[in-house]
Amino acid sequence: MTAPPDDPSPPTLEIDLSDTQGHLRLDPDRVRALARGVLGLEGVRDGSLSIAVVDNPSIREINRRHLDHDWATDVVSFLLSEPGEPGFSGDLAISAEMAVTVAARCGLDPHAEFALYLTHGLLHLCGYDDLTEAERDRMRRREDEILDAMGIARPPRDLDPGVVGFEASAQEAGS
Known part of the structure; x- marks a missing residue:
């Protein structure tokens, strides 16, 4: 999953981005750069990532079909590679409509909210989870560190949980 620190070969992280929503104008190069930055901070140098930026009805269908959750959510992550495999592989679906x-x-800022969803989903792919309070705290600390390192303002933590989107991942569903 990660290259040794002394590996001179350049990173080969392929990122496929599909943006089918009309709620938030995104710069594809900035989205890819953020994804590369997050994965780089997690030690991922090689592999492939597919990011689908969608609207609420689309993410609701993904959530329902794959996780048996019949609601719109912010981000859904699917780790496709197995631990110990040489390359990283994962898929993310992110609702830009939810971010807006x-x-x-x-x-x-909807772009900062989107960046949080992207970071959160990527951390799920890198092995973080948020099923328990301790896991949630660890994941939130890492989100804060990453967003700070990337120069992105972190949305406040004291928001009403009924207002914010809630995450779903294939790992949470036991898949």
Whole structure:
């Protein structure tokens, strides 16, 4: 999954991005750069990542079909590689519509909210989870560190949980 620190070969992280929503204008190069940055901070140099930026009905269908959760969510992650395999492989679906909705309700920047969803989903792919309070705290600390390192303002933690989106991952569903 990660290359040794003294490996002179350049990273070969392929990122496929599909943006089918019309709620948030995104710069594909910036989305890819953020994904590379997050994965780089987690030691991932090689592999492939597919990111689908969608609207709420689309992510609801993904969530329902793959995780048996019949609701829209912010991000759904699917780790495709097995631990110990030489290359990283994963898929993310992110609702830009959810980012815009949550940001508007809370007075946040929708691009920062989107960056949080992307970071959160990538951390799931890198082995982080948020099923217990301790896991959630660890994951939130890492999100904060990464967003800070990337120069992105972290949305406040004291928001009403009924306002913010809630995450789902294949790992959480036991898949």
